[in-house]
Amino acid sequence: MGRYVIRRLIQAIPVLLGTTFLIFAIVYALPGDPLQALAGEKRVDPVFAAAMREQFHLNEPLIVRYGYYLRDIVTGNFGTTFRGLPVSTIFEGKFQVTFKLAITALIFEAVIGVGLGLWAALRRGRWEDKFILAITLLMVSIPTLVSGFVLQLVLGVKLKLGTGIDFFPVAGVQDGMRSYLLPGFVLAMVSIAYLTRLTRTSLMETLRADYIRTAVAKGMPRRRVLGRHALRNSLIPLVTYLGADLGTLMGGAVITETIFNLPGIGQQLFQSVYLRENPVVVGIVTVLVLIYIVANLVVDLLYAVLDPRIRYE
Amino acid sequence: MNNPSVDTHPLSDEVGQEPLLAVDNLHVEFVTRQGLVKAVNGVSYTVNAGESLAVLGESGSGKSVTAQAIMGILDMPPARVPKGQIRFRGTDMLKLSDQARGQIRGQRIAMIFQDALSALNPVFTVGWQISEMFRVHRGMSKRDGMKKAVELMDRVRIPAAKQRVNDYPHQFSGGMRQRIMIAMSIALDPEVLIADEPTTALDVTVQAQIMELLAELQRESNMGLILITHDLGVVADVADKIAVMYGGRIVEHAPVHDLYKNPGHPYSKGLLESIPRVDQKGQELYAIKGLPPNLLDMPSGCAFHPRCPYRRDNCVTDVPPLYEISGTRGSACHYYREVLDGTVG
Numbered sequence: 340m341g342r343y344v345i346r347r348l349i350q351a352i353p354v355l356l357g358t359t360f361l362i363f364a365i366v367y368a369l370p371g372d373p374l375q376a377l378a379g380e381k382r383v384d385p386v387f388a389a390a391m392r393e394q395f396h397l398n399e400p401l402i403v404r405y406g407y408y409l410r411d412i413v414t415g416n417f418g419t420t421f422r423g424l425p426v427s428t429i430f431e432g433k434f435q436v437t438f439k440l441a442i443t444a445l446i447f448e449a450v451i452g453v454g455l456g457l458w459a460a461l462r463r464g465r466w467e468d469k470f471i472l473a474i475t476l477l478m479v480s481i482p483t484l485v486s487g488f489v490l491q492l493v494l495g496v497k498l499k500l501g502t503g504i505d506f507f508p509v510a511g512v513q514d515g516m517r518s519y520l521l522p523g524f525v526l527a528m529v530s531i532a533y534l535t536r537l538t539r540t541s542l543m544e545t546l547r548a549d550y551i552r553t554a555v556a557k558g559m560p561r562r563r564v565l566g567r568h569a570l571r572n573s574l575i576p577l578v579t580y581l582g583a584d585l586g587t588l589m590g591g592a593v594i595t596e597t598i599f600n601l602p603g604i605g606q607q608l609f610q611s612v613y614l615r616e617n618p619v620v621v622g623i624v625t626v627l628v629l630i631y632i633v634a635n636l637v638v639d640l641l642y643a644v645l646d647p648r649i650r651y652e
Numbered sequence: 653m654n655n656p657s658v659d660t661h662p663l664s665d666e667v668g669q670e671p672l673l674a675v676d677n678l679h680v681e682f683v684t685r686q687g688l689v690k691a692v693n694g695v696s697y698t699v700n701a702g703e704s705l706a707v708l709g710e711s712g713s714g715k716s717v718t719a720q721a722i723m724g725i726l727d728m729p730p731a732r733v734p735k736g737q738i739r740f741r742g743t744d745m746l747k748l749s750d751q752a753r754g755q756i757r758g759q760r761i762a763m764i765f766q767d768a769l770s771a772l773n774p775v776f777t778v779g780w781q782i783s784e785m786f787r788v789h790r791g792m793s794k795r796d797g798m799k800k801a802v803e804l805m806d807r808v809r810i811p812a813a814k815q816r817v818n819d820y821p822h823q824f825s826g827g828m829r830q831r832i833m834i835a836m837s838i839a840l841d842p843e844v845l846i847a848d849e850p851t852t853a854l855d856v857t858v859q860a861q862i863m864e865l866l867a868e869l870q871r872e873s874n875m876g877l878i879l880i881t882h883d884l885g886v887v888a889d890v891a892d893k894i895a896v897m898y899g900g901r902i903v904e905h906a907p908v909h910d911l912y913k914n915p916g917h918p919y920s921k922g923l924l925e926s927i928p929r930v931d932q933k934g935q936e937l938y939a940i941k942g943l944p945p946n947l948l949d950m951p952s953g954c955a956f957h958p959r960c961p962y963r964r965d966n967c968v969t970d971v972p973p974l975y976e977i978s979g980t981r982g983s984a985c986h987y988y989r990e991v992l993d994g995t996v997g
Contacts, residue, residue: 549770554773556762558754571775646775
């Protein structure tokens, strides 16, 4: 097990190199001069520009600049922005916001998605099942941009005006965990729908398995057949999906954070791309890739816990 | 038997008494998109304590469906039982409540399935799966249940049972897995054991060992054994009597040696002739020509007539009743006498 973890971490190195280089190359290949973007409409002082180019190695070839970047990353230094701020200062507090948002969404997803999926599977073919399938189809069809603003208006603004109680704060994070409820749900919506369908299929497939028939023939009560014999087996594909989805949720937070004005990494990423703050963009992506890799590793290790047939040597 | 609640009749050991298990004119059908599939059409057989009945037939003959109806593990719907009785010690189980049925299933009538690898739950240890019987049905503690599991694994002769009780099904060989399946089924000393093709997925050498084990366990605890198989070679040493099924009916029933010596139905005869024999080396293997009947579109008259070498005109139109050949034998063939005499019509 220990050796497996180490091997997986070593395997993550080329992935990390590949993704960061790609994003590095793409960001710097964007048309326009980052220094000009910094100055807006005004003319940039050539002496200043030359000094900046020197400091940020902008005259060097791409591969050399990437080399400098890697050297800094290894020592935990994400570099400085063109404005002279350390990138790590910009990160401060922002990853926490996005992480809380993603975790809230993940919890919504796991609870609602798995719950609805199990219910649909047990009511297969009846109206409950058909209703849930219709709802999930609706959920994947509505873009986050639409569902976000609609829920913000209805559950946030209108409900507050109607009842006088602020159930769901519509912006910012000043209300603690409560601030994350609505954005978390909005962020989770599409994933809830996918997970519902995945759970439904997975449980239905498990219920057809021979060992379920055995459990029934052993005289086990229905609740035990479902709760012990079937559930554990149908969980395996769900864990994979949830783990991989954590990365998707953190990436998808860009839109949700903008709608609900959450000072998270998604919003920062958007601004940094807009302002050509290349070191920040590459830094954020590097951290996201790391989170994604770790989440997948945790999923693979959970596999072995859920399914004894999987062993890592 | 350790069942204090058994509704045994005071005269239950006397001749002519209600058998331990009696399937009586059972009909099972499945409602499908393509139409009504009549899988079992009036099957009757009995098993007494200490007796072995082999139910023989090819896939789709209704032998497994009958067994599942006895266990009460058919999915209803799509399955339904429009007619018939399944009497266990005189009580028709089809009329019992779900709860009363649940008290019989697994505890007094148990079942072994064909492929133990898929029939055992892959994510629980074998000890957990065996001891579950004691924990759920007898309210035993985990520790006592595990002790019982080790005892049972010893009883079905799994080497080093104590060390292996915490292993998972995939860590055992095919034969050992089937032994675990057997240990699980006999955990609560059932009165009837149904084995649905218990050796089909195993090597020939292992097949013999498993059959021996089943026969031995049956002798020790005087169970009624229903052995479902399509393999005539497997049953000769274990079974007392044979019921041959075709197209959802019993076409012949007989004491095992009578049937081997002289089959009374063209289908049984075909089955016997299709067993490869050493003294026929070099000759072509015999096979019953044609295909098993389509359950959605059964042939008229005798279901076997399209494949039958004895066929006459009335076979196409008249469904043969189960003719009584002797007190213990019956054949559902209009021309059973000729079949017995061996004169092809």
